[in-house]
Amino acid sequence: MFYALGLLDTGYRFGGKNPEAGLDCSGMVSFIYDRAAGLRLTGSAADLAQKGRPVGSADLRPGDLVFFNTLNRPYSHVGIYIGDNRFVHAPNSRGKIRVDRLDARYYAERFEAARTMFD
Template sequence: MRQSLSCLLLISALLLSACGSPLPRSADGRGTITQPPRAVSGEAAEVVMYAMSLIDTGYRFGGKNPEAGLDCSGMVSYIFDQATGRRVQGSAADIARQGRPVPREQLRPGDLVFFNTMNRPFSHVGLYIGDGRFIHAPSTNGRVRIENMSSSYFAQRYEAARTLLD
């Protein structure tokens, strides 16, 4: 119960901080807005909350549910099915083909982030939760957890972002 309350408070803080995030700036740094920010939908909040509930779930290659364990694509499929009723299937690369591209500077909670972790494109996927962080199911240390996109490992391997949300 206490962990559940902590997760709910963290999600609320992340979503509120997204509302107060600075507007995107131009590459010249003069403050020109390049694109309007993308709003966080209620559906995105549901997806993030569901993802947060899976923290510490065990890893299993090919895993599609928390009871048996989850791999990265299984985690994303399970979250979207449970939180939105959407059927998302296949590998991380297959899931990347199902989404619409999102510029990195326009990421919002609920978007998917893709990495090249196995020397092949789109070999790992996670769910962006805001504030430069994402949830994923890594095989290393075998538990669903939150990572920072700016960590040296993930910053070097970031490939793209996609959204499955409206």
């Protein structure tokens, strides 16, 4: 969670894998998981959705991944849950890494699933 918050306001870049060049949503997740937990997660948001164990919304813990359908295709966006119904993500080319709420109308309507990579 602290690594994710440390990246707030980092610029977005499609396909970006490091903060200096910019990060996209899956690049942000991969970078944070590698630095914070030593876990190598690679691939797109849809690829990441195939990994880990499903978690119900009521059982979310900080560090779990939350997935959304933002491009009219399943699992097209991913963020990291940080607690209190909030998540960190790299939203799009017009934005920077930021915190949003799962119950915000836009994200609540597009929420698809959550996964944990931890036991």
